[in-house]
Amino acid sequence: MARSRLRRVGAASVTAVLLAAGPATMAAAAPGDGIGDPYFPTYGNTGYDIEHYDLRLNYQPDTDRLSGTATLVTEATEDLDKFSLDFLLDVRSIRVNGKKSTFESDGDHKVIVTPKAPVDAGDQMTVVVKYADVPSSVKWSKGEVTGWHRSDGGAIALGEPEVAWWWFPSNDHPLDKATFDVRVSVPEDYKAVSNGVLTGQFTRAGRTVYLWRQDQPAATYLATLAVGKYEVNTGTTASGLPVYNAYDPGLDSLMGAAKASIERSEEILEFQEQDFGPYPFNALGGIVAGPDSGLGFALETQTRPVYSHAFFARGSNPYVVAHELAHQWWGNHVSVARWQDIWLNEGFASYAEWMLSEHEGEGTVQEIADYVYDSNPEDDPFWQVKPGDPGADNVFHSAVYDRGALAVHALRMEVGEAAFADILTTWQQEHANGNATVEEFIELAEKVSGQDLTELFDTWLYTEGRPAEPPAPQATTRTL
Ligand code: ARG
């Protein structure tokens, strides 16, 4: 979907940013080069835009065998005699516009495809990839990092920034958002959960087929597949969204706390809509993994985040739900243009936790801001990571989250309540279903507030070391 999105957000800004990226994009891009992300230069591909992924998959939990057909509906953006896909699994065949094509692996996460006939820029290009492999067995250059998490009861595809290439061939960068249909066949005692709306489900010959549709654009890392013997709870929100929550039975004594958290999704969403604007998607839910998956994090997969059991070890946790649901706006509806823009995701999702705390009467935003500032001593390495440019190894450093949320609070204190509210909702409208950079956010904040915010953002996002003071109410905003 990159084309229409780029038109909407202004092709110049995003493309200019990527072209400044580095060696990979200095010369004409070659297949396998990557889309030009400064932090992850080999991720994603050039030469085409994916509009839609159609995945027809079979999964065998006992052997971890995943097989199927991925059909990528794309448009060539250059004349192509070769192009690349991001994928780690063993490919059986690839057809481009109906014709069998040759392909080879680059030895890591790329498959280089040579269509039988070159494809002209502007033409539709349909790529059909047949594959079968055992995702837990594949190796790649980042060693132990995997997006495929097995458990006794199944498997979950989950990771950031890398996950898609363990389960479907893709243009694996947030810049190329697309819609998804995911059809999964599993043994009938299992459930297969993905994103968006469950449009159908049927059982025959001992297998159940699940049909999931995500019909608003999603970044590739926001697509998930979770197979397990889940306990499922479905419903409809007051505003008519279908709800589908899945709980791993291995949660055992944590089941109550997990449900007491995830079943509050609708309520938390309603609270967040007051600050972020209307919920951008048409389905809602959560998937809670069991302890045997070894999953130690949560991730905001579109419409249906996945949560580690660990978040519920000490009782209910509405904050992790607030965090992952806030990402539906901050990261999913408006996605990073480059991975270095990660503050736009984690800073705001973390701030959403603080907002919920104040709403719940469990500590005000200001109290939490003061606590975060004070509890990280001046000489702590925490202050050496710049949330606005943390470096590829630190995109999920706690500074991106906590100092990132302090930056949001600093902005709010500087511009006041009305301008802050306006910035948040205008951002969502201006970049709806698109991508954006931190620089674009700063530009908008300055435009809406009419203030020069250079120093504020330099201090909180781009300078190593602890700022002199925590963010605090300004004399002018205190009277509001
Ligand atoms: N976006 C996720 C969150 O909400 C981050 C997950 C990163 N962890 C990982 N192992 N990839 O915090």
Ligand code: ZN
């Ligand atoms: Zn997050």
